[in-house]
Amino acid sequence: MSIRLTELVERLGGELTGAATLADVAVTGIAPLDAATASHITFLSNSKFRSQAEHTQAAALILSPQDNAALGPVYGGARIVTANPYAYFAHAAQLFAARNAPPVAPGVHPSAVVDTTASIAAGATIGPLVVIEAGAVIGEGARIDAGCFIGRDAVIGDATHLYARVTVQHACRIGRRGIVHPGAVIGADGFGFANESGAWVKIPQVGCVVIGDDVEIGANTTIDRGALADTLIGNGVKLDNQIQIAHNCQIGDHTAIAACAGIAGSAIIGKYCSIGGAAMIHGHITIADRVHVSAGTLAMRSISEPGQYTGFYPITKHGDWEKSAALLRNLPTMREKMRAMEKLLKSLTETDTEKR
Amino acid sequence: MSIRLTELVERLGGELTGAATLADVAVTGIAPLDAATASHITFLSNSKFRSQAEHTQAAALILSPQDNAALGPVYGGARIVTANPYAYFAHAAQLFAARNAPPVAPGVHPSAVVDTTASIAAGATIGPLVVIEAGAVIGEGARIDAGCFIGRDAVIGDATHLYARVTVQHACRIGRRGIVHPGAVIGADGFGFANESGAWVKIPQVGCVVIGDDVEIGANTTIDRGALADTLIGNGVKLDNQIQIAHNCQIGDHTAIAACAGIAGSAIIGKYCSIGGAAMIHGHITIADRVHVSAGTLAMRSISEPGQYTGFYPITKHGDWEKSAALLRNLPTMREKMRAMEKLLKSLTETDTEKR
């Protein structure tokens, strides 16, 4: 299904410019600068690709006022000028995706097993072989795909989409407009034990997981329920695949965490943070707002200042690594020798001076 | 549901002291020192919180003989004195959790697909949409929640609880009183291939996974079946979420492994060990009893002595990391220069002495 450029601008804003007659042109999708054809719209989000943009075959180009000023004189095609071309691209792509998505028929698939005390909104779609336990609440426009499990008293907010095979354990709550990918597990027990003569005694995990609005959760990601209090995920948080969030963690609004990261128990992460892939955050520490932890980095102490933080051993040829890594344990000795040499040198130069 | 303090002590031991009339007080749950109200019991497991304990609003306080001696004179409320207050708290919390849990009705849900040759104990509970294959055995009091898959000839011990969507592949065995969280996969093939002119030829994995009693396995954790022999998980082992245990591993009794850790093939880990989050254990190595591997640490060689072992690059501001990390490869050169300087200094001081 196509969209006319004028309609795009009516819906998403931006200023349509370039050849006036092109305003009626209809586009059917979005493509990168070099792959776009006459039926696509494309976007320039990084000025260093200006020369590539100049030669795009796209029907229209989304770009910033600065790039428009530079390209306008040489590029004759239709342009949509907007302060944030990349976000504009995302919104436009959502529009195309929504138009191309197969229709969804609300209702409960006959093979689903839904407890009679569960509350399913009239406009919700419950897929085949879904299990919904007693007291659970599924919001208006929510979609629960095949094979999901919604435990007793769990709440799925309006317009939230659970893809196939998601597990939401009892009494956990997901806000509105969320997206959860297959295999994610929300609300398994936190890892809590008391040690008794070497053996472990389980501490029941009686808190829940409470997830805000507009949260996306990746495939096979796990978020544990709290021990006594709840595990809290703020609004707009984006979690990639295979992330582990332990019990009692708090993740601030709009923080994004890349795949394979792990957040240990009771860690508190601020707003607008980014945590790189496979980064690990120790338990019981606090990360301030707007902190960026690099991929592969282990944060073992609280971080109180915004900024980027890093700590991983750089990759080298194996033989070089062997030589360097073996010397790491010598660092204390090296420093001592260095101090001794400094002292000796000082005494030598003093002696030298005296002799003169 | 509430429990009188006298009943608690009858069941769990400990000495009830403080105001005699309080012995009949009933408590409805457990809460931390600062959150407990008059209907809660609380606990003091770390003496540094004594002053906080003094002001708790809880109906009763679980504490050690030492803390009781110190607090008794100033704290008037009911107290349960026990050698290990934290373990006592865990046991008490289990009691409350059991009383508050919704009732379970043994039997097989009509939507489950159970092979006629499987053996299901009369007191077992098989949830909706569970699949149990030929020859599998489900023990007395076991609970198999919605959507689980139990392969042919697999064995689930008495009183073991599989939460929703757990997979147990053919012929694998789980002991008694175990807990397995959603998404866990027990008994997928180990990663075994022979190389033939660059391509990989699969080696069938014909061993099983054998899991002891009282083992807890976290969400989305995977334990691979052995290649020829079995993968073995001892009694009382506790595994957090998203742990990978490869084929032919052996994990000793009462060892605890935190989330995102990986144990490579044929590694043998002793008893009473702890492996930190995201730690990685190389294949074919042996870790002695009572070894503690820190989070984020890769153990590439066997460890024969108990103790704590660590190895991760400390996190710093990104700019500082860039400067330091770049110098790692210079360590061999730095050491050589240092040796040269030492030699030169030695010759200088000798020259100096000769001249005198």
Next chain:
Amino acid sequence: MSIRLTELVERLGGELTGAATLADVAVTGIAPLDAATASHITFLSNSKFRSQAEHTQAAALILSPQDNAALGPVYGGARIVTANPYAYFAHAAQLFAARNAPPVAPGVHPSAVVDTTASIAAGATIGPLVVIEAGAVIGEGARIDAGCFIGRDAVIGDATHLYARVTVQHACRIGRRGIVHPGAVIGADGFGFANESGAWVKIPQVGCVVIGDDVEIGANTTIDRGALADTLIGNGVKLDNQIQIAHNCQIGDHTAIAACAGIAGSAIIGKYCSIGGAAMIHGHITIADRVHVSAGTLAMRSISEPGQYTGFYPITKHGDWEKSAALLRNLPTMREKMRAMEKLLKSLTETDTEKR
């Protein structure tokens, strides 16, 4: 079920030698050198175990021409001589495994929910509680075990085996003779967002995942669909458990990746590579053919030369680590001091020379 040695050689090649009468001996399975009994065949793939091979109780021994020349005179039993004994073992083990596997009855289990527009080959086996959506294609001889989800228009190639609870999202394609283990998720959305005033705007992921022939995918591994183009997995690729492959990655033919590794978005990995456990590959980088990245190593820049590359902090006793790791940030200072000392030493020796 047993196989005569002559039949084994007819099927798999190799030269049968040793006592002629033994050629009719039938073996029932494969076992290691020290565990094999008179009904087993065993193999010698590493010459350092020659003396162990000499005393094996096995009915027959698979070995290389070199080992045969050395062992022949002293070992009287039947031998199969082949250039690659380990690959021969793998092929033989596959033969035994196929004979011992329970029979599979093609057809669709009545509890499966299969859309009428899906195409299921006559010889395919669809297990209980499988969901297959509109337009999906299941190839000849394919096996889809219990609880799998195959999204609309997805394609599963001939003879491919999906174990229980695998998810294949819409329009993704898996080639022939593949194996996918439980919990794997093929085709969840890539992690793509545009930032708009701090909040994240989702970029629809409209690419697919396209997987070649003879690919094995481990339990709970996730492979994300492309943003605009497809995520590509080559022929013969072997992926262990809990691997994350992000959107738009390309993995070259016959590359093997060990458990817990993560490949970030748009990374391109060559052919015949091996990526160690928990290794992490940054996004938008290119790894050449035949590169081996060690376990626990983070590759943050492209690698253009074959070879082994490593980078992880070596494990030590915790106290030693604390001392050494703390000095890492001093490396720039140490180097400066060293330079100053070198300069000073140089001036001292010059002064010294002048004085003579």
